[in-house]
Amino acid sequence: DVKVTQSSRYLVKRTGEKVFLECVQDMDHENMFWYRQDPGLGLRLIYFSYDVKMKEKGDIPEGYSVSREKKERFSLILESASTNQTSMYLCASRTGWGNTEAFFGQGTRLTVV
Amino acid sequence: GNSVTQMEGPVTLSEEAFLTINCTYTATGYPSLFWYVQYPGEGLQLLLKATKADDKGSNKGFEATYRKETTSFHLEKGSVQVSDSAVYFCALSYNQGGKLIFGQGTELSVKP
Numbered sequence A: 001d002v003k004v005t006q007s008s009r010y011l012v013k014r015t016g017e018k019v020f021l022e023c024v025q026d027m028d029h030e031n032m033f034w035y036r037q038d039p040g041l042g043l044r045l046i047y048f049s050y051d052v053k054m055k056e057k058g059d060i061p062e063g064y065s066v067s068r069e070k071k072e073r074f075s076l077i078l079e080s081a082s083t084n085q086t087s088m089y090l091c092a093s094r095t096g097w098g099n100t101e102a103f104f105g106q107g108t109r110l111t112v113v
Numbered sequence B: 001g002n003s004v005t006q007m008e009g010p011v012t013l014s015e016e017a018f019l020t021i022n023c024t025y026t027a028t029g030y031p032s033l034f035w036y037v038q039y040p041g042e043g044l045q046l047l048l049k050a051t052k053a054d055d056k057g058s059n060k061g062f063e064a065t066y067r068k069e070t071t072s073f074h075l076e077k078g079s080v081q082v083s084d085s086a087v088y089f090c091a092l093s094y095n096q097g098g099k100l101i102f103g104q105g106t107e108l109s110v111k112p
Helices: none
Strands: A004-006 A010-013 A019-025 A031-038 A042-051 A054-057 A064-070 A073-078 A087-094 A108-112 B003-006 B011-014 B019-021 B023-026 B032-038 B044-050 B056-059 B062-065 B075-077 B086-093 B106-111
Touching (some): A004 A087, A010 A019, A019 A031, A019 A087, A019 A108, A031 A064, A031 A073, A042 A064, A054 A064, A073 A087, B003 B086, B011 B019, B023 B086, B032 B062, B044 B062
Parallel strands (some): A010 A108
Antiparallel strands (some): A019 A073, A031 A042, A031 A087, A042 A054, A064 A073, A087 A108, B003 B023, B019 B075, B032 B044, B032 B086, B044 B056, B062 B075
């Protein structure tokens, strides 16, 4: 059974903290993605990676960075957390492009206070 | 740019009612189109997909047809169940270097 695992379901952090969200997939997929999900806005792409150490900005990369040192792991970093980064964060992976299925983790609900 | 627009929710139906959730897209060329579903407390999972014009994707009683002429991919089900209550997302992707672009999501609530 394929699996994308996010390290935390719920996280509470203080404004200004550096926050790490971890995602691991066991399917040997080349491509991994970080989205944030907000009511009425759907899923917005923050960053994606198409290979180890390769990354591209999505639609809302400001305030975020990513790291992909190993194929199975893709980390999202909030350099200095702010209250407007309170959201649900979803990680996904897939092989290839186009018509291939993306597999999602269960999400991390991050609250910044 | 490329985008996906869904009908606003929430949509509330009685069990066994007919469901339509509208989805239209703006894109150049020929993207692949998807419907994903998110059940409460879970991540998204693929419901169905279509990869070229006039293709029909189907799964679990749900269907959607890729209409190039109207740039649409509406989701339909003939008889919904309480267990279909979830948020439904329409999405598109390209074959070369394509991001997966999602619509806003439509929440469906089915009452017994």
